[in-house]
Amino acid sequence: MNVFRAVLSKAVDGNAVVVGCILVLIMTSTVHAQRRGRGPHLAYAYPAGCERGMSCEITLGGQYLKNADEFFVSGEGVSIEILNWYKPMTRGEFTQLNRKLREAEIRLQAELNGEGGEAPSKAEVATYAGVTEEQLHEMELYRRRDRDPKRQPNEQLDETVRLRVTVDANAGFGKRELRLIDGASISNPLWLHVGRWREVNESPPSEIVSFVDTVDEVVETLPTVINGQVMPGETDRFAFQAREGMKLVIQADAREVIPYLADAVPGWFQAVLRLTDETGREVSYSDSFQFRQDPVMYFEVPKDGKYIIEIRDSLYRGREDFVYRLTIGEIPFVTGIFPLGAPVDSEQTIQIRGWNLSNNRMTVSTMSRKRHRPIMRCRMTQSGGVGIQFPLQIGFWPEVFDREPNNTRKEAQSISTPRTINGRINYPGDEDVFRIEGGGRLVAEVAARQLGSPLDSMLRLTDAEGNEVAFNDDYEDLTLALQTHHADSHLTATLAGGREHYLYITNAQHDGGSEFTYRLSLHRPQPSYDLRVTPSNIIAKAGQIVPIDVFVMRQDGFDEDIELSLIEPPEGFRIDGNVIPGNVDHIAMTLSLAPSTKVSRNKEPIQLEMQGVSRGGRRGNGLIRPAVPAENMMQAFIWHHLVPVENWNVVVDGKGGARMPFTLVPGTEAAKLSVSEKAFIPIAPTSKNFDPSIMFVEVADPLDGISATVVKTRTGGYAIAVTVDNTTIAEEKHILPGDRGNLLLSVYKEITAKPTEEDPAPKPRRNNYGYLPAIPFEVTNRR
Incomplete structure (x- = not known):
């Protein structure tokens, strides 16, 4: 493409x-x-984390992992040892071995019949065919997997690498970036979580996976993190003892562990939690939390007893990369913060709402104006040294708080620009109204969902007579990676001078409450x-x-x-x-x-x-x-x-490569591309035996109709001649005069040996040298 x-x-x-x-x-x-x-590609890690001060074995699943013999992990205090690599038998390998066994059985049967012997055993057939016990075992695994109607083969998950991970006792908590390296390539990252609480893994399935739950797991102590995988149609169940009055937070991390599934629809593991007492009566249920897809429960235990937590996919899907971390315990959990930001170079008191919090206020000193960092990561310590983290937006305009009541035009709060308003949608159906002073171009933008607020904002701008001037519900912000609902609003308008305008903000879902906070910034366009x-x-x-x-x-x-x-x-x-x-x-x-x-x-x-x-x-x-x-x-x-x-x-x-046979002449300017004549980019050979007839350049990611060749110039030097096909510009398919970009050229040598009787049509042998420095280009005209 x-x-x-x-x-x-x-x-x-x-x-x-x-x-x-x-x-x-x-x-x-x-x-x-x-x-x-084809470099290594990682699809999942199970378990997805390890307790601080402990060692654990982790399986990485993916594709093209066989040659990966090194790794990269971010941060300090984590060491890794690669133990082994495994790939299940493919259909082709199974078919070939099965044919080999059938043919061997026929031949051996014929030999034994001639001698008046009994029918050969499976072991005798395998020995006769040269098939090992390990191959027979893999064939049986293949049969069991192939017969399971719920299992869908997926080559992106087939290969596994087993690691031993050791986490130092003083290693920092949180997510680490983990990648595999095969010498020439480095994989995509997976998150490795360094945890504070005790960690256990669900009991491993039998060697031949049945995908049927039969036994509940028992959690001995709380807090505990349970690592698990959900397979097709599976519901995982874990039992634990709880005392009356305990305030339990039960938190499932699924999207937090693997934020997307490359080839699944929907594109993530949609976890569902269900809590029952020992009689099987449901006492709590969660399929999400606020706008987040991962479910969370808060449960005040009514009486001593045994409780069972269940986790499954909402659609009963499942496979190896449906990995989760389920945390159970009286742990702190943040449900909302206010305000969501503060001005640069200032101090601001932040109020935290949530469960099991021993500290719900902190004063934050924001960063210097010299540092353009729109988001500041804050950390608040709770009892027992447990830290909770939250983002804080840093603003560059004066800030105010919304003043209630401001629900109607009569009660509207007057605001001059530029200004950032910190506010709340206090109850379902609440609407905050602001009277805008001054005219000219106005940008109104909301930061709420991107900062963790459940608010799904909606902005409406009217004139003094109530006529709608501008409206916005959702605005797609491409800087917000992995966002599936861009719920924050953003609108632009031109305000007539000398007239009043009113800006309304509310929740599109008609919800509200103390957690439904927002930051509304009003300013002129800021390109x-x-x-x-x-x-x-x-x-x-x-x-x-x-x-x-x-x-x-x-x-x-x-x-x-x-x-x-x-x-x-x-x-x-x-x-x-x-x-x-x-x-x-x-x-x-x-x-x-x-x-x-x-x-x-x-x-x-x-x-x-x-x-x-x-x-x-x-x-x-x-x-x-x-x-x-x-x-x-x-x-x-x-x-x-x-x-x-x-x-x-x-x-x-450390592995060396072939030396580039030529370089660009220093001072080479942007290539001027046109249809009327070729563009020549001068080059300088790096050896005396330079032969342009066997040297080639390839336009990487080419524009249709652009080609390049190595030529000898009239003056005896050498150059890369760049040609633009006439129809490409004439038909205005892809490029126009004035367009600019970069040419990326890869260089290779191609030699074809002379034909021989043994090889009358020899194939060319290519030697790749790599890339030249990017060359800027500009399209100058049509003809």
């Missing part, structure tokens, strides 16, 4: 942005697959942007040039060029093709490693940082934004997400 179609697309409205982004991501996913080959860079983890050799992709999410009509640069990079590291044109939302460029870069010891990564600065402002006054490393993840065959990760890592591999 053609990634440059999306590179050169223009986002003209909200829907176009959404569709364009999906196309870009689909194409980019294909591009990375082509660039990297801005966010950046994401993929892949987030790179394996490369010293001196190698690797392709990267940078995505820009533009806001409030931002259409300036953005220039990217590495921040304090290691010596010799650089990026090429580092300008994103103002009408482009995604561009491919290259990262070059210094030839002198040392090989990473124990796969210890080099951490890079990159930032963008807009070119449209006054000199030295452009908007600076970080390029956040992200993983390009696909869900349910169509939905793609740019999921931010902690670090942008480069692992330097």
Whole structure:
């Protein structure tokens, strides 16, 4: 597929942005697959975590894992040992062995009949056929799995790698990024959870999985984290003893463990919890919590006794990657915070609501204005040293609190702009009304759902007579990865000067309460942007040039060029093709490693940082934004997400590669592409025996109709000749005059041996050298 179609697309409205982004991501996913080959892909980890100070065995499931012999885990205090690799027998392997056994049985039967012997046993047939006991065992496993009507074969889950994970006693709690490395490729990340509470695993199924629950598990102490997997049609049950008056929180982490399932519809494990007493009477039920899909229960125990918690998928689906962590105990749990943010360079008292909280207020000192970080992570300590975390939005305008009553136009609260309002929808049907002072362009945007509030906001703007000027319910924010319901509102309008306008905010679902908090920001349009860079983890050799992709999410009509640069990079590291044109939302460029870069010891990564600065402002006054490393993840065959990760890592591999046969001549400018003539990019051979007839360049992610060849120039030098097919521009299929982007060129040598009697038509032998630095291009005219 053609990634440059999306590179050169223009986002003209909200829907176009959404569709364009999906196309870009689909194409980019294909591009990375082509660039990297079949590297390891991880689908699940079971169990998905380990208790601090303990060791546990974890099974990673996925595809192309056989050659993965190293790993990467973020943070300190976690060590990993790879124990073994396993892949179940395929249909082809089973069929071949079965045929071999049948043929051996026929031959052996004939021999024994000739000697007057008895029919051969299965063991004798297997020995005669050369089939081992292990192969017979795998064949039996295959038969059992194949006969189960609930099981659907899935090659993305077939392979497993078993690890031994050891967590230090002082390791930090929380999620760690875990990846496998096979030398040439690094896998997608999975989350490994380092837990505070005692952890147990559900009893393993029998060797031949039956998928039928027969025995309840017994939880001996609380709090406990239970690790489990739900298979097709399965309901897992766990029994525990509880005392009268206990205030139990029962929390299922399913989407929190694996936020998406790559090929499932719906695209995640939808867990359901059901709590019963020992007689089987249901005492509590949950299939979600607020807007979150993972269920949570709060249960005040009415009497001493045995209780049973059940967990299953809402549709009774199941397979190996339906992994969960079920926490049971008198643990703190946050249900809401207020306010959801605070001004930069300030102190703010935050009120916390929830269950089992020993501390529900804290004063936060926000970050300096010099740091453009819109979200601050806060941590509050509860009794026993247990920490709870929550996000806090940092604002750059004056802030006020909504003043009740403000439910009608008569009671409307007067607001000048720019201003951020911290408010609540206090009860079902509540509506807050604000009188807007002043005219001109206005942007009204809500931050609620993105900060953990259950509010599904709805904004309505009217004039003094009550005529609707603007309305918005949901606004898609592409910076919010893995969001399935973009419930926060955002509208723009032009207000007539000297007239009153009224802005109404309410909950679209007609719910309300103390947890339904919001931040409503009113300001003039503030053109801005966010950046994401993929892949987030790179394996490369010293001196190698690797392709990267940078995505820009533009806001409030931002259409300036953005220039990217590495921040304090290691010596010799650089990026090429580092300008994103103002009408482009995604561009491919290259990262070059210094030839002198040392090989990473124990796969210890080099951490890079990159930032963008807009070119449209006054000199030295452009908007600076970080390029956040992200993983390009696909869900349910169509939905793609740019999921931010902690670090942008480069692992330097020690294996050498072929030396590039030529380089670009220093000072090479952007290629001017047109139909009327070829564009020539000068190159300099790196050896005396350079032969252009066997050297080839390939346009990676090509525009339709663009091709490139290595040629000798009239002056005796060498160049890459770039040709644009006439029909491509004439029919206005993909490129237009003025369009800009980057050419990514891979280089290879191809030699065909002379025909011989043994091989009259020999196949060409290709030697790949890798990529040249990205070359900017501009389309200059139609003819």
